[in-house]
Amino acid sequence: MARILLLITTIFAISLLAAGDANFEASKRELNIPAIIMFFIFVAGTLAITYWAARRTKSASDFYTAGGGISGFQNGMAIAGDYMSAASFLGISGLVYLSGYDGLIYAVGFLVGWPVILFLMAEKLRNLGKFTFADIAAYRLGQKEIRTLAAFGSLSVVTLYLIAQMVGSGKLIQVLFGLEYEYAVILVGVMMIVYVTFGGMLATTWVQIIKAILLLSGVSFMGFMVLMHFGFSFEALATKAVETHTKGQAIMAPGGFISDPISAISLGMALMLGTAGLPHVLMRFFTVGNAKEARKSVVYATGFIGYFYLVIAVIGLGAIVFLNSPEGAKYFVDGKLFGGNNMAAIHLSHVVGGNVFLGFISAVAFATILAVVSGLTLAGASAISHDIYASVINKNATEEQEIRISKIAVIVIGIVGVLLGIAFEQQNIAFMVGLAFAIAASANFPILFLSIYWSKLTTRGAVIGGSLGLLTAVILVIIGPIVWVQILGNAEALFPYKHPALFSVTVAFVAIWFFSITDKSQRAKDERIAFEAQNVRAETGFGAEGAVSH
């Protein structure tokens, strides 16, 4: 095991340096030595954690939920870590840099989902579930159908989210190491596969916690430096940003990014409901020992994430001021920000903290990507191994077989993520995350919500409604402005809105309702009767303790 990890590290080191050499001349940046040192320290540290975790990961419960031994505070940190992804950090700061206030709308929407999850779902999820969110939906409904559908929902979300992270990582390493985009994406894919296949949820969680601490420290320092320059007056910072930005006062109000009422409502819905349907975040409710810890973890997570987004707004405005100054000119190539607008925070870190801090933030941003893609991949892999393989294909599967399938799935998802990451190189990553949220909100959330709250829900209703929600979201995205026009090159979009959630969530809810109430089968009757027992367990958690082995 140790030898394998050592071998992999060596291969990385060699490929990294070799590739760096090959592209050094083509790159416009000096090789960033402090960043590379920080990067290797982080990689060594996380591989050590993975090695430690691998020795403790034996059962399926260890692999999916770290054996349920994570504390509320740790889990809150890890949830915050899953949330403060590269797409959030680089994407939202980039959005604020580009269009000011619009970035804050995303931040508010991403955060506000949390209280709602906590009030309506967190404990019920915790009380009913075991490893994945399909456990909950399949509690009294048809295992086979629900799990297959839930796995598709999970995989769609995971894939889109993964693309966003991969694109972020590629851009980042391009700027940081002067490495080709493709090499960067492959590097991330391989590292992630190593973390997840060997260390499972335990390694993934600890990598996430460490990264969350580093990221919070890093953005705090940046926010502090930016505000210090303005005597800790946000007003003074905003005034300077308005003077500097070409759009002037317009950056202080909602603007071009959210251009019409339907888009705004649709985006708001996707952000809020989508949070409750993110498979990699839902999985984290099962890593803690009991409902009390699960609740605590949401408070910590909301606190960290809220703080993070507030600081991001400062950083975005800071980037407007500092990068659009004469000294900031060196960060531009042909009038465009080097590495794209998503790199605004990275360049700002160089302005406020020099080479060493740039190295730190770059390494942290890279760590962020690794940690989040690891969590995502684990969620995707458990959808395949736990929900499809062990619950549908081979019901007599042993734990060893299930874990083996998980590991194969991790490798496949890793490869798919790399290929799609390369294909979607030019997309804004905050937008890609928005899409993932739309699907989570339209396919996962309605089934999850109704299975907890609505006694009349039947398998037929859930399967037809959930599928229609998923299909609607995917089709509307494909025929919408981003894919149909920007990627496929057609002149006009068939569906005029970038954000489909308003329509697809409605389709899902209406269809689930209609196909449930019209279901007169015996099975539907049994499922409605079974709601009582499910509800008692969801309220009290009795019988749920056995789900986690200690």
Next chain:
Amino acid sequence: MNEELVNKIKANPKYQELVSKRTSFALKLGIFVLVMFYAYILTIAFNPSIMGMKTGDGVMTIGFPIGAAIIIISFFTTLIYVKRANGEFEDLTNAIKEDVKDEL
């Protein structure tokens, strides 16, 4: 959980108290957050210029403090919920458990 036990728990007044108190509490807080968020989003949707109104002579608009306030209020509502859930509701759950522990 068998049917008999389910009925026994459901008949327990503490269970009814737990469910009705927690449901109404969670619902109130949930509606509060939803109304707050959708009021914000709908304002942006139908009249974005409101968020662009200046608060004084400077560049500052009311959109920024409102956005920040929603983030901060969201945190405090989760805190309020968890304080009560981990105290009062947890105690009730444990009391119910005590009542039915032989059958669990």
